[in-house]
Amino acid sequence: MTNLIRKLWVPVMTLMAITGMGQMPIFKRYYVADIPGLAWLGEPFTVHWVHYAGAAVLMFMVAVITIRWFADREPLTTSGTLRITLLALLICTGYIRVVKNLPDIHFSPTFTMLIDWTHLLFAMLLGVAALWSARTGRRSYTKQTESLRRI
Template structure:
């Protein structure tokens, strides 16, 4: 039996975010310029990659897409009040326990819908995206005629933008490497189908399983009560 883990809105957010970030990475590194120096533009179909104007416009397009999906996701969170991915007190300690369990030094704690490490990773990724959006907007604004930025401000704006680009890149790599761990692999399919195996939830996400069970019982009681009233 399958249980819904991600609705369509979450899957839409995930894949649009992934697409925009990938394009931002590719177009951003292309402006250094790296692709002519390392002959990337000699690869079939990538002759445009060393064209600064093309990569700049592509970067702007992907940035607009990322801003859109960020606003969309924030609206989704506020409307649905599904804050289960937001970090909680004790997540750092619990994450250490999860890592220790991977090498046999501890028992894995009981997990909710998202593991503590996933909630912390979400926070790092979300904050990095926020900083990149703010610094990116300022980097565009400084090019306008009415903008006045000191050389020092421009320098640090670029450094902060670059720093959080590396942090975001690192978090994406860690996110992908996490699926090399056997216990995490069943989660991959859920980002496509939205569903996950019931036995996996019962075994790996026991806290979430208890909540699902309580909600199911509560809904059943409500249905019976309504039936009796009728």
């Protein structure tokens, strides 16, 4: 299961980034949706639901990773702690955005804008942190214990 999650992590996060940007109507405005095969990016309703579906897959993957981490109890690296914190903040603001879209829930325009901007900010910071970690060789989320190093 873990190998499957490792293989799916980058494609799912890429889908989330693309559909997240698609929530802002930039793909139609800048004619990206006119490229053959990308017309769905110009349909706000479709992009919205694909983003929700990607979020469901991401939540499943995060749940599996969290359960495995609690079972193994390996200490986190500094880079891993930073990326997990940013992902948790991104998920929390995403949940608030989902609640905002429910029909009987109404937030003030200022609070809505604050949630939208913080969700975007955490997404950008997570992307920067992930690229920085990959570039500097700090890809691991956990430290290996001494007993595992000897094996």
